[in-house]
Amino acid sequence: MSTASTVATRETVAEALGGMAGENQSWLQLLMENPVSDDALLDGLHLYLHHASESRFLNTLKLQKCGQWLGSAAPGRLQIRLMEAARSSQHPAFLAFRDGLTRSGGMARAYPKARV
Numbered sequence: 001m002s003t004a005s006t007v008a009t010r011e012t013v014a015e016a017l018g019g020m021a022g023e024n025q026s027w028l029q030l031l032m033e034n035p036v037s038d039d040a041l042l043d044g045l046h047l048y049l050h051h052a053s054e055s056r057f058l059n060t061l062k063l064q065k066c067g068q069w070l071g072s073a074a075p076g077r078l079q080i081r082l083m084e085a086a087r088s089s090q091h092p093a094f095l096a097f098r099d100g101l102t103r104s105g106g107m108a109r110a111y112p113k114a115r116v
Contacts, residue, residue: 008037013044014051017066025069032074038081045070045085053093060096067100076110083107 008031016024031037052063067086074082086098 008040008044010040010043010047013041014048017045017048017070018051020062020066020069025073028070029073032078035077038078041078042081042085045082046088049085049089049094049097052097053089053091058092058096060092063093063096064100064103067097067102068104069100071101071104071106074106079106079110 013028013031016028028041031041048066049063052058070082071079082101083098086094086101088094
């Protein structure tokens, strides 16, 4: 189980999030299945968002799609931590990622509203 966390560095996760090809998505899904690699995944997400916020051209559609895919694919234990990462800055890159994450409905699936 620790093999995924030793292979997954924040740089490789950030590159995988930036590419979002089919092979990157399947690798990220495998990474999300292993709770040991949660920190590497979130560190890579922070690095990816940081690079996006420093780029000369802000591709909000790509950031929204990344947030929507992560919100749909991530297990319930990661939903709050993903939202915390999205809310860690008011930069438009983080706002676009948060918009996609909200659209995915991952928080509502992980923590449904109580019937009162």
